[in-house]
Structures are given as C-alpha cells and as structure tokens.
Amino acid sequence: MKVRSDIVRMYKDVHGWVGIVSGLALFVAFYAGAITMFEQSLQRWASPPTTLAAPVSLERTPDLVRAVLAAHPEAAKGYTVHLETGREQPARVSWQQAEPGGDEHGARRTFHAALAPDGTLQVEEDGPSPVAQFVDVLHQQVGIMLEHEAAMPIMGAVALLYAIALVSGVIVLLPSLVKDLFAMRMGRNVKRMWLDVHNLLGVFSLPFHIIMALTAVVFAFHDQFYDAQGATFSHAEERPAAKAPSPPPPPLAEPLPPAAVMQTLAREVPGFTPIALAYGRGRDGAPSLRAMGRDDRYGLRGPTFTPVILDPGTGAVVGSDYLGGVQDGWGAAITGFFALHFGSFGGIGVRWAYFLLGLAGAFLFYTGNLLWVESRRKRERKAGAVEQTRSTRILGALTVGVPLGCIAGVALTIAAAKPLGAGATEVMHSLIYHAVFLAFVAWALLRGSARGALELLPAAALALLAIPAATLVFVMRHPPAVLGVDLLALAGSVVLLASWQATRRRTRSGPADSVWSSRAAMPSRA
Known part of the structure; x- marks a missing residue:
C-alpha cells in the first residue's frame, strides 16, 4: 500500500513517543494480566x-x-x-x-x-491467600502505587496512548506490510531481527490489542461515563414529585435454603451453574438474594462469574440483565465488552490463549522500547555525539529494570505466600513486590542497561525458581494443590536464562558504543 513518506515519518515519531511513554506501564499490566487468567489456580496454590x-x-x-x-x-x-x-x-x-x-x-x-x-x-x-487479588490489582492499576480511584484515570490515559500507538504502528507498517510481515531476518543485524519480531507480534495480535485498549479505557473512566450519562438524561426527564418516606422494611424472614434455590435455578435457568449465593439486604433494606455462577454457552460479566438476581423467598429469577441468552441487546453488548477483556468465554482454551497473548503483549512492549532506545542512540551517533546522552542511558536502564523488576517482584511475592501462610495480607504482598521492583530499577539505573541486564536476568530467573522452591520447602505444612504454577515458573526461569546467554553474546560482540554494550563504560552527558 502506498503511503507518503512524510506521513510515515510523522506516524513513526508518534508511534515511538507514545510507545516509550506507555510501554513500561503496559508491560506490567500485560504481564500481571496474563497471570490473572489463572487467578483461581494461583489462589489455590498459595492458600494453606x-x-x-x-x-x-x-x-x-x-x-x-x-x-x-x-x-x-x-x-x-x-x-x-x-x-x-x-x-x-x-x-x-x-x-x-x-x-x-x-x-x-x-x-x-x-x-x-x-x-x-x-x-x-x-x-x-x-x-x-490474597496474593492472586494483589496481582489482579497490579494489572488493573498498571503498577501505579496510588489509591484505586486515583490510579484508574492514569491507567485510562496509558490506555489512550496505547490505542494511539496501535493506530500509528499500523500506518507505519502499511507500506512494507506484505514484504516484511513474515520476514524474520536472523543475521548479524540484531536490531532488524527485533523489529521483525515486534512487527510480527503486533500484526497478528492486533485484534486482541484493540480489544484490550478499548475496554481498558471504558473500565478506567467507567464512573465518568455513567456520571455524564446520568447528567445528560436527567435533564431530559421531568423531575418526579417528592415522595413520602418509605416505611421501614419488614423483618428479615428466614430465606429460601440453598438446596431449594439450587433446584429452582436448575428449573428456571437450565445450563447455569451457580457457584455462590449472596444473601442480605438491598439499599432499601429489603431482603435480597444474588446467585453468582457461569454458563459455558455465554460470556461472563465478571472474570469468573455472572450474577443473577433472585427472589429471596421463592428463588425465582427477578433480574436477568447479566444472564446470557435472556439479555436485551444493550445488556448483551455490555456483557460482551467485559467478557472480551476478561477472556471469560470459551472455557479453558480461551484462557490459555489470553495467557499467551498477554505474555506476547508484554514482550511486544519490551521490544518496542528496546528498538526505540537503540534508534535514539543511532540518531545521536549520526548527529556527531560520541558519548551516550544521559537520557538515552536512563531510558535503556529503565527498559531493563522495569520488566525484570516486575517479573522478579511478582515471582517473589507469589513465593512468599507459602511462608506467610494464612496471616498474609494484600499489603504484605504489595510491600514485597514493590521492594523487589524498586531494587531492580535502582540497580539498572546504577549499573546501566548492559551490565544491569547481565546481572538482573539471572536474578529474575532465581526469583521465578523461588516459587517451586517454596513448594518443596513448605510441603509438609502446605501440600501442593496446583503443580502447574511451579511448572510455569520453571519454564519462565529457563527462558530468562536463555535470554541471559543471548544478552552476554550481544554485550560482548555488539558495537562498543551501543547502549547494550558492556565493553566500554561510556560517560554520560546531558
């Protein structure tokens, strides 16, 4: 496809800048989000x-x-x-x-x-154990250490930048799409190889990334959207006359027993499998009953369940706005929005696909930052700069420290669930994660991107090995429940060790003035 070269250059600059601004936060979001695909399995593994x-x-x-x-x-x-x-x-x-x-x-x-x-x-x-919930919050807030209400708008801004990066990246690739899509040039030009990997991942996972970007924006600004909707439609409706205070609700009689509710649900909603029943009182003080469950034929409103409103006295369905198969068009569209983001449809196969796409997305953002930093250093050399600028060194160090700090922090806080036992809190897991994460980032900034990568890659691999090690050490008082967590951690450590070997070769044989070279300590200048 023909696109004017000046337009391609403009969108290439846009793609680069929005990618470098949002890429590190998106790595955290996608890596933690991939883990949440098996949140229940992780919670089972971690809980004593x-x-x-x-x-x-x-x-x-x-x-x-x-x-x-x-x-x-x-x-x-x-x-x-x-x-x-x-x-x-x-x-x-x-x-x-x-x-x-x-x-x-x-x-x-x-x-x-x-x-x-x-x-x-x-x-x-x-x-x-609350560790699975902590990883989910880490994913939702893209690693930002703020209250949820303050972090979500920032996450929304990152998601908007993410959407811009997707659009601009597609425009940049259009002129050479057919020629370069399946090109995997594995020669001595390492940057060219990483660019091919980045493009391949980006194009084939583009529908997934579009879904993630759009749904993340909606989740981030959910309250603002509803406030605007309420303000818009409230002016179009006549204000109702003041009502007399409602009488106090009647005393809460003993509700329908769970066994009877199960029978009613099986009769009224065949195919729906309830997993929990929530009894209580509504906002008006009247008795309430909700059934949380799943139906493999339809997407779920939440990550693991869909709610159904029931009559607490009879168990009859009185609210099916979220129930697949009986929703109106608007309700089905909203549920589809949630299901597409959570991967809560299609069973275990879709969860594995989302897990792999999440890891591939994290790798996509890492390769994007890596290419941007190397391209920046190349432009500096062309401009006559012999020494690396301080900004290039910092960006290179962050490209190493943030992803590896995230991987190690998540691994060690998961491993800590075994020794912490039943007394663990989400705050404890947050402190462990952020201490490890900040230590990795600080070390990378201190040592530089090349030496930092050589030292932090094996450290992150050891952090992943701490997960199966915790299973072995605490096996007597905490018998293993899900061995898949240990096996995935072992596989991740093998991948990091292989990356360490490749990085060692790169730092020794690459250009001496590259940000990834350890053969010369380049002094920085502003």
Missing part, C-alpha cells in the same frame, strides 16, 4: 490448608447460617453461601465486616464459618 472443619452439606447449611447470625448478628447485612469450596474458598459461609473505626467503603475483614463435628460454630478470619 484450612483449620476449619469440612464444609457442611447444603442441606445442613441453614443450621450453620442460624449459628452464624446468633453469634454474629452483623453478618445479617450480607453473607455468602459458597456452593463450590476448596483452598481458595475454604468455608461454606463467609461474610465481610468493616475494619474497626472504618466506614462501609473502606478496608474490610472477611470471616469464614463452619460447624465442628459436635455442632459448635467455628469462625476463622484468616482465609485464602
């Missing part, structure tokens, strides 16, 4: 065996609920009956409570309940 008695049967669950409400009346505001239990969800009944002195929207404590063999109530606050 519970000390609670085995979950009671669904038929005995009302007895457990009555015991919980008698001992903890605050649980009546909302409690969950878990239909599927395991290490990642060790009890039949759980509920949340605000931290002492906090409000309802602040940090919350989760309690789990069981009945001992003699019928006495057992309550445990420590539960499933």
